[in-house]
Amino acid sequence: MKRILLLFFTSLSAYYSSAQSPRIFNSQLESVTVYSLGAELNHKAKVSLPAGTSEIILGNMANLIDENSIQISVPSNVTILSTSFSKDFLRNENKSPAYIKVEDSLQFVKKELNKLENKRIVEENLLVLLDKNQAIGGSNTGVNVAELIKVADYYKNKQLELRNNIFSLKEDEALQQNKIGRMQRQLQELSLDKSGTTGQIILQLMATTATNADLNISYLSPSAAWIAFYDLRAENTTFPLKIVYKANVTQSTGLDWKKVKLSLSTGNPSQNGTAPLLSAWFLQFGEPESAYRNQKLLYQNRIQSMAFAAPELKEEVADAVKKKMSGPSVQQNENMLNATFDIEIPYDIASNSKPHSVILKEFSQQANFKYYSVPKIDGDAFLMAEITNYDKLNLLPGEANIIFENSYVGKSFINPNATTDTLNLSMGRDKKITIKREKIAEQTGIKFIGNSKKQIFTYEIRVRNGKKEAIDLLLKDQYPVSTDKDMEVELINSGGATVNKETGVLSWKLNLKPAATETIRISYSVKYPKDKNILNLQ
Template identity: 40%
Template sequence: MKNFILISLFISTLGYGQNIFTTGKVKAATVYFNVAEISQEAGVSLSSGTTEVVIDNVANSIYEETVQISAPPYVTVVSVQYTTDYGKEYNKETPEIRRISDSIILVKKQIEKLNLEKNSYVKTIELLDKNKATYDKMDGGESKIDVNALIKLVEYYNSKRLEINDKIFTIDKQKEKLSDLLGELDKKSKINPDKNENKKSTGKLIIQLLSTQEVKTTLKIKYLTNNASWYPIYDLRASDTSKPIDLYYKAMISQNTGIDWNGVKLTLSSGIPNQNNQAPILKTWRLDYINNRYANSVHSGFSKSISRESRSASQSMSSIQSISADYEEANFEQKTVDAVINENQLSISFEVDALYTILSNGKQHSVVLTETKIPAFYKHYSVPKLDMDSYLIAEIKEYSKYNFLTGEANIIFDGVYVGKTIIDPNQTSEILNLSMGKDKRVSIKREKVSELSTTKFLSSYKEQIFTYDITIRNNKKEEIDLQLKDQYPVSSHKEITVELLQSDKASNNEELGVLTWTLKLKPNETKKIRVSYKVKYPKDKQINL
């Protein structure tokens, strides 16, 4: 038992050797859209002179050129290296492997010592057996032997042989246990602790330090890693068109750096670090001939695509999604923290006051940054040529002061989840339009008037007249403002002519072919608008009407 106590004590107290091994603790993280700057601290005890410090618990993927080490004035950082496989890349054993290797040597020596001890006892038994055989032979002959002496000899032989056999038995048991221990140590020596399935994959920093004195100090470490990100998301809550919008500004954060962020100071930034900061330079633009098989083709008519203005509106409206059946209001009940917002020339940052824990599992963590009320003017918007529904739009003035970033927004109107929209502040207009969803209480219908839509053939030309009636009814209990848009084609060739015949006092953007009406509809009021235009083009051609 003494042997095992000594071995266990040796394994538990075995030193780490000349290198100093320590663990980096995450203190803060600044998360950008695609990377994060991690701040860590590691305590070390340095001797006077040069010391190699190995810092564990570093992110599993970093930008090595961004590593910064802060040390006291009397400590000089000579070199910094990063690795994810310290033992293999630097031909050095980790402290755990070194302890195991030294323990294997100790156990083997102990087994060898027991073998020698057992062999000595075996030789003693052989000697006793040989002497007993000699006395037995003398007892059978003519020689006269003292009986009392013979009795004492037999008693001594029996007791001594039994004692030695007990010692050999004890030695065999000790060897058996030591052999089992040796087998376990041998298995452990073949396993890299850094690649253990139950342990996250992390990196290490190998730092050469030169200290002018023996001291205990703390190293501060900063670096960029690409395995963390965040993006903004919003909740827009409105109970009535006469009241402001409640805006919940949230951040969705995820990280898979291999190290957990436990109780860290979080800062979220819209900046883009580690980017190419070289300003572009224009070079001479030289024209030359190209072989383009479409260059001489005849344009077939107007484009089927809607105008740029209507397309933009369509894209904005199409971002609205249908109501999710499994949506729960509880999804939006989250703890709000007061984030300090800092705005500079190139980015916006949010400093979160509370300490947060973000595990390294790649899952999204939601943090509510701010909550504010935003004054809004509400109007309805519709493009019935593309969509017969009417959309409720909230107009936000001076929206730059809210520090919006492009992101998805959940719409909750009058306590009901309506769907999603997109907040995009990257525009030049003075008003930000937020789509609050479809309003089914405003009915819109666009129909072709057959009797006023005709086709004629005139000499070498074909003439067509198109007439549409748009009917709008307000089924709400309050008056609404409605912006209505429609479209007529714009010619791309001089052989094709377009004439707007009727637009019912619409604002006409002739370049885009977009008609806009600003209407007020009282409760239960119905209005009808007529649009008519004539298209004339060569009858031997086909156009995309």
């Protein structure tokens, strides 16, 4: 009787335990919208629900989720009572594909090592057996010379063969052991990477009747991003400029995106959407900030803005250029706040934080090509392309590869956030245009006039067009600008330049025919007290 009661209560306990354990359903990732920082993931799941209240777990979710963004659609006869999110560290399928690949390779190499060890042991046993059986003939039987030579040759050859085999097998074993060591270290590194860990959403539901339901789940995850980059192609200055608009997509959601419908948005879901409010502006006395510091920050910002551009004189900022639209299977949708690129081809993107290139669009537009040079800073000529109405292209700041005349010439940077109506794109250096700027020694010197000294500087700039077609070149130089009443600056010879007296910039718009050379000479003087020095005068 006691045994029957024990079995009954054991069965009853198991029944209630299984009834109270939440059922696990895997979800299928259908589509992803990637933002500049973050992504919206959309899943589908088929679940079976009993009548009444139940708890289920939806697996195969991203490893990081903004819980406030979780949205789940259910049939009308089902009510969601609560939702929560947790990471799933226990399930074996959470091993990343990279981890599984290395783990499988490690098992294979270990098997190969075992085979080598078995072969070596057999060879070593044969060698021991051979060494123990070296007696020739009986105690009462002599051995003739021919038989002795024959046996000796056999032992010699066999021992040599066995020892060589053992040596080779030990070498192969060492190689396999090195492979095993490398793979084990790689597995250790991969085990520290939790990008392979997935998440799960726990739901408490109430169904009026038992039902099979299709759930649509969406949420935001911070574990993905994309940045723009470009290819700029120009056959020459008479052909339209081609722009290939691309995206580098990275993700570490723990889910490998396989055959998903991918969209890229220029929006930022994490950005605060609340409109700003003005409050009272109260003035108060205080020490002014150092003018030197302000100038230093301004200079640093200007240097940063010039990092990817052609050289500029101090008062100006370099830009870049282009335009028009065609392109692969991408649909662009616009609203008042952002633009979205819908990629029609399903994409596979692994959860490994590595960039995956996606082509968004191709543009083709007649651009105004011209060359630009500041020989005082850099002796090369830079090809610039100009386009207008670029705000309609929804370009984002990004690095650009430059291909000119079918050759890769370097990198540039597209900055569509400029306030001008023309976008200037630096297309790289053109070595076929030679520019030399030299000081004319015989027209450069110092004169002393009373208590003052006057320094005169003369420079000659020679420009040669080595190309087969005519070019337009914007050439710039400068003369110094006085910041002190004791300094007198005079532009003696502008060389026919357009002069900006406030900044001291000299500009020439040159049109050079093939093989043509243009020579320009400028001269200026600076007069100041002879007991003083100007450090940056040249």
